Amino acid sequence: MPTKTVEQKERVVVRFAGDSGDGMQLTGDRFTNATAVLGNDLATLPDFPAEIRAPAGTLAGVSAFQIHFASQDIVTPGDAPNVLIAMNPAALQTNLRDLEPNGTLIVNEDAFVDRNLEKAGYASNPLEDGSLDGYRVYRVPMTSITVRATEGMGLTKKEAERSKNMFALGLVSWMYSRPTDVTTKWVEKKFNRKPDILRANLAAFRAGYNFGETTELFAHTYEVKPAPALPGTYRNIAGSTALAWGLVAASVRSGLPIFYSSYPITPASELLHELSRHKNFAVRTLQAEDEIAAIGAALGASFAGQLGVTGTSGPGLDLKQETISLAVALELPLIVVDVQRAGPSTGMPTKTEAADLLAALYGRHGESPLPVVAASTPANCFDTALEAARIAVKYRTPVILLSDTFLGNSSEPWRLPDVDGLPEIDPHFATQVNHDDGFMPYLRDENLARPWAVPGTPGLRHRIGGLEKEDVTGNISYEADNHERMTKLRAAKVAKIADDIPLLEVDDETGDAELLVLGWGSTFGAIRGSVRRTRRSGKKVAHAHLTHLNPWPRNIEEVLRRYRRVLIPEMNTGQLSMLIRARFLLDAESYTKVQGQPILAADMDEQITRRLTR
Amino acid sequence: MTTVGNGGRHGPDGGGKPGSGAPLTLTKKDFASDQEVRWCPGCGDYAILSTFRAFVPELGIPPEQMVFVTGIGCSGRFVYYMDTYGVHGIHGRAPAIATGVATARPDLSVWVVTGDGDALSIGGNHLIHALRRNVNVKILMFNNQIYGLTKGQYSPTSEEGKVTKSTPFGSLDHPFNPVALALGAEASFVARTVDVDRQHLTGVLRRAAAHDGAAFVEIYQNCNVFNDGAFLALTGKESKGLNQIRLEDGEPVKFGPDGARCVAVEFDGTLRIADTADTPEELVYVHDSGHANPAPAFALAHLSSGPTEPTALGVFRDVRRPVYGELMDRQIALATEKLGRGDLGKLLHSGDTWVVEDGGVPTGPLPS
Numbered sequence: 001m002p003t004k005t006v007e008q009k010e011r012v013v014v015r016f017a018g019d020s021g022d023g024m025q026l027t028g029d030r031f032t033n034a035t036a037v038l039g040n041d042l043a044t045l046p047d048f049p050a051e052i053r054a055p056a057g058t059l060a061g062v063s064a065f066q067i068h069f070a071s072q073d074i075v076t077p078g079d080a081p082n083v084l085i086a087m088n089p090a091a092l093q094t095n096l097r098d099l100e101p102n103g104t105l106i107v108n109e110d111a112f113v114d115r116n117l118e119k120a121g122y123a124s125n126p127l128e129d130g131s132l133d134g135y136r137v138y139r140v141p142m143t144s145i146t147v148r149a150t151e152g153m154g155l156t157k158k159e160a161e162r163s164k165n166m167f168a169l170g171l172v173s174w175m176y177s178r179p180t181d182v183t184t185k186w187v188e189k190k191f192n193r194k195p196d197i198l199r200a201n202l203a204a205f206r207a208g209y210n211f212g213e214t215t216e217l218f219a220h221t222y223e224v225k226p227a228p229a230l231p232g233t234y235r236n237i238a239g240s241t242a243l244a245w246g247l248v249a250a251s252v253r254s255g256l257p258i259f260y261s262s263y264p265i266t267p268a269s270e271l272l273h274e275l276s277r278h279k280n281f282a283v284r285t286l287q288a289e290d291e292i293a294a295i296g297a298a299l300g301a302s303f304a305g306q307l308g309v310t311g312t313s314g315p316g317l318d319l320k321q322e323t324i325s326l327a328v329a330l331e332l333p334l335i336v337v338d339v340q341r342a343g344p345s346t347g348m349p350t351k352t353e354a355a356d357l358l359a360a361l362y363g364r365h366g367e368s369p370l371p372v373v374a375a376s377t378p379a380n381c382f383d384t385a386l387e388a389a390r391i392a393v394k395y396r397t398p399v400i401l402l403s404d405t406f407l408g409n410s411s412e413p414w415r416l417p418d419v420d421g422l423p424e425i426d427p428h429f430a431t432q433v434n435h436d437d438g439f440m441p442y443l444r445d446e447n448l449a450r451p452w453a454v455p456g457t458p459g460l461r462h463r464i465g466g467l468e469k470e471d472v473t474g475n476i477s478y479e480a481d482n483h484e485r486m487t488k489l490r491a492a493k494v495a496k497i498a499d500d501i502p503l504l505e506v507d508d509e510t511g512d513a514e515l516l517v518l519g520w521g522s523t524f525g526a527i528r529g530s531v532r533r534t535r536r537s538g539k540k541v542a543h544a545h546l547t548h549l550n551p552w553p554r555n556i557e558e559v560l561r562r563y564r565r566v567l568i569p570e571m572n573t574g575q576l577s578m579l580i581r582a583r584f585l586l587d588a589e590s591y592t593k594v595q596g597q598p599i600l601a602a603d604m605d606e607q608i609t610r611r612l613t614r
Numbered sequence: 615m616t617t618v619g620n621g622g623r624h625g626p627d628g629g630g631k632p633g634s635g636a637p638l639t640l641t642k643k644d645f646a647s648d649q650e651v652r653w654c655p656g657c658g659d660y661a662i663l664s665t666f667r668a669f670v671p672e673l674g675i676p677p678e679q680m681v682f683v684t685g686i687g688c689s690g691r692f693v694y695y696m697d698t699y700g701v702h703g704i705h706g707r708a709p710a711i712a713t714g715v716a717t718a719r720p721d722l723s724v725w726v727v728t729g730d731g732d733a734l735s736i737g738g739n740h741l742i743h744a745l746r747r748n749v750n751v752k753i754l755m756f757n758n759q760i761y762g763l764t765k766g767q768y769s770p771t772s773e774e775g776k777v778t779k780s781t782p783f784g785s786l787d788h789p790f791n792p793v794a795l796a797l798g799a800e801a802s803f804v805a806r807t808v809d810v811d812r813q814h815l816t817g818v819l820r821r822a823a824a825h826d827g828a829a830f831v832e833i834y835q836n837c838n839v840f841n842d843g844a845f846l847a848l849t850g851k852e853s854k855g856l857n858q859i860r861l862e863d864g865e866p867v868k869f870g871p872d873g874a875r876c877v878a879v880e881f882d883g884t885l886r887i888a889d890t891a892d893t894p895e896e897l898v899y900v901h902d903s904g905h906a907n908p909a910p911a912f913a914l915a916h917l918s919s920g921p922t923e924p925t926a927l928g929v930f931r932d933v934r935r936p937v938y939g940e941l942m943d944r945q946i947a948l949a950t951e952k953l954g955r956g957d958l959g960k961l962l963h964s965g966d967t968w969v970v971e972d973g974g975v976p977t978g979p980l981p982s
Contacts, residue, residue, distance in 0.1 A: 279950070280953040280955060284946070288710070
């Protein structure tokens with residue numbers, strides 16, 4: 001047996017692609033965990049079809065999972081994969097265009113039969129016709145080896161074939177020197193009640209690993225050293241989990257039970273699934289009859305003294321807007337999570353976009369201001385959920401929290417925070433009559449927030465509603481001056497939050513950047529990665545990222561005016577840039593991408609380089 | 615005046631039931647807010663409000679333990695006239711908002727006041743789902759068979775052919791039968807009464823309040839401006855004796871002067887109105903609101919095609935079913951028992967984690 005050489009790599013991007021029935025998400029997820037435990041920095045991006053079960057072998061049914069791991073700090077799931085694992089011709093057809101030139105292509109040779117080739121639109125077999133000459137192609141008969149490896153385990157052929165993803169996982173684990181025990185332990189736990197399936201999965205995984213080690217096909221194995229990181233305990237976390245846990249943390253830190261009411265919608269359903277598992281935190285979850293009921297019940301729960309939260313995506317946000325405006329009038333805490341997806345209408349439910357910013361800010365009738373925050377990375381979803389809760393409770397206001405499909409589904413290592421160090425949230429319920437003439441539900445405190453008096457509190461009985469209220473007393477009022485005063489008070493309360501949020505920070509190493517890239521939301525990784533990279537090649541570029549979209553940090557204008565040029569990349573057609581231009585009469589430039597895919601660091605490289613080449 | 619128990623545990627963490635504890639004396643004044651009542655003079659809503667205020671002290675629930683939730687329409691103003699906690703919400707959504715209040719706080723007494731347009735048109739979905747879930751809310755639907763607040767368009771309970779501002783040639787819509795709709799939505803309590811019959815209305819309210827879970831009460835309410843006299847057959851001095859079919863549990867259903875008419879059971883199980891003299895006593899329907907099967911109640915709901923004919927009034931159905939908020943509390947208690955009280959630190963550290971040790975490792979992120 002020839003000795004295999006070990007080659008050091010700083011960074012690798014691997015993409016697993018196959019039919020949606022091939023278990024690619026699971027394979028990617030397991031590879032991610034082994035990689036995380038090894039201590040590499042990483043970022044992941046799943047990409048799956050909207051159809052639950054598209055016809056097998058078709059282009060529509062292709063599901064992919066990409067992971068970028070490195071011995072350095074990284075911030076994006078990577079652009080062009082170095083390695084593509086294609087489980088069938090359709091996966092090859094849809095993913096090959098992204099593979100880097102001369103990249104590594106590992107195909108499941110068994111799947112390249114006429115029927116599958118035809119379904120994928122291949123006139124001839126790409127493994128035979130020379131069309132893959134620009135890549136390092138490894139043809140591995142994954143299905144047949146898996147079937148052989150699991151012989152005698154009492155499985156049908158179909159069941160045996162289903163383990164081929166574990167074979168692929170074993171092979172790639174070997175290639176990149178991933179620890180096997182993480183995966184083995186997981187398989188043992190997952191299938192401990194199905195011993196046949198457990199044995200088959202382990203056998204397939206080992207077969208894949210051994211295949212790499214023993215065949216002459218692969219001459220190298222690669223090693224990616226652990227990335228330097230701050231000391232601490234880490235875990236890998238997806239954005240949707242982080243967001244749900246952030247809400248749980250808000251409950252723990254405020255003492256307010258979470259009341260999460262939601263109607264199933266891609267990609268926000270993950271929040272409902274995750275939160276419904278945590279009933280032992282007194283989390284109440286309600287799967288409502290529709291989007292409107294979902295927010296209505298959440299608002300009712302807030303009135304009753306819990307922290308009402310509802311989650312949705314674009315189409316649901318449209319339906320909730322009337323109730324959001326009621327919450328603006330009632331001035332009660334409420335969190336509305338919008339996991340944005342490509343629109344308009346049903347759009348592309350599993351594809352990402354960040355085009356609901358204007359809807360969040362201005363999508364309601366009348367003057368209806370509210371705070372808007374946006375998460376920037378998967379782990380940051382945790383912090384942003386806490387921040388949304390802090391603002392909602394302190395200022396008695398609905399808050400819209402913007403996430404998106406990309407953030408919700410992708411994952412990154414997260415240095416776990418110390419629970420006792422998380423911000424405390426004081427619900428500060430009203431317990432006393434606040435005025436000589438009795439309880440005044442709209443008598444405001446120094447933050448312009450009104451008292452939150454919950455049912456059951458003697459002496460503070462009051463009625464509130466969507467009709468315009470008289471300042472202080474909260475009684476119905478149609479009086480002209482009062483309406484104007486209340487309109488301004490509601491706006492002033494939201495604007496004043498700017499005193500209570502961090503100033504906008506700029507990543508400008510040398511302080512002499514000419515171009516400022518201003519981002520918001522999930523573009524953080526692509527912008528940060530590209531800014532650092534282009535800076536190394538001499539570009540004078542800085543990065544600032546907004547978490548608070550309303551109100552903006554106090555110093556935003558000062559920061560923007562510090563730079564000769566401002567570039568605002570967005571996954572919409574220029575919503576933030578329009579706002580910045582309108583507000584500051586400042587010639588901000590817009591870079592936009594609405595392809596249902598995240599903005600890549602490579603996109604940003606080009607945009608930055610183009611603007612700084614003289 | 616009634617002497618009753620005070621309170622019960624209250625607070626945002628829920629728990630407890632209203633109406634227990636130290637005695638408390640309540641009168642109708644304790645429930646009347648300082649707001650001037652503003653409906654059109656002669657509106658049936660006045661009668662309902664007055665009856666409700668007179669009735670509510672007997673429940674023994676302190677006013678701060680009560681929450682009223684209303685929607686849009688003339689009925690929506692009800693909330694401002696009760697000195698309790700209250701939310702005047704948006705059109706049709708009161709049952710949804712009340713679902714949140716009642717589920718978060720099973721200790722509260724939660725009432726929804728709504729109308730035929732609010733509950734059956736724009737808010738139809740929320741109504742049926744609140745009933746299906748058996749949320750602990752009492753839903754009073756003032757049915758005047760017209761849109762009053764928007765000045766006279768036909769409603770989902772208006773009769774076919776109704777001439778209104780929006781239907782000058784007559785309405786083409788077939789109306790809902792609200793009692794049948796509630797029964798179809800698996801409601802555990804369904805009743806019908808009329809605005810001007812204080813005694814009957816009080817009796818129905820009493821039964822609704824005593825019911826554990828969702829209660830749906832249709833109250834025929836006269837809109838003297840846009841649909842005057844719609845229920846005259848059931849409220850007129852002369853006509854009411856002829857047309858009110860009173861449902862009393864355990865009693866054979868007879869009505870009219872000297873019980874001359876009755877509700878007879880047909881051989882196919884349906885019900886019809888018959889002359890008592892022509893009906894064998896064993897075929898006269900004996901009312902049982904607790905019947906496990908909703909079919910008799912459904913048949914009673916269909917005795918008339920509208921309130922211009924003999925129409926059943928009273929409690930159609932009153933059965934026990936698990937209450938939504940209590941179920942949720944129980945689930946939380948069970949999960950807590952099984953998993954232990956939630957520990958945030960434990961949650962964050964659950965699953966695969968790894969430790970980066972101090973010393974020798976560069977701190978601060980490196981550029982990639």
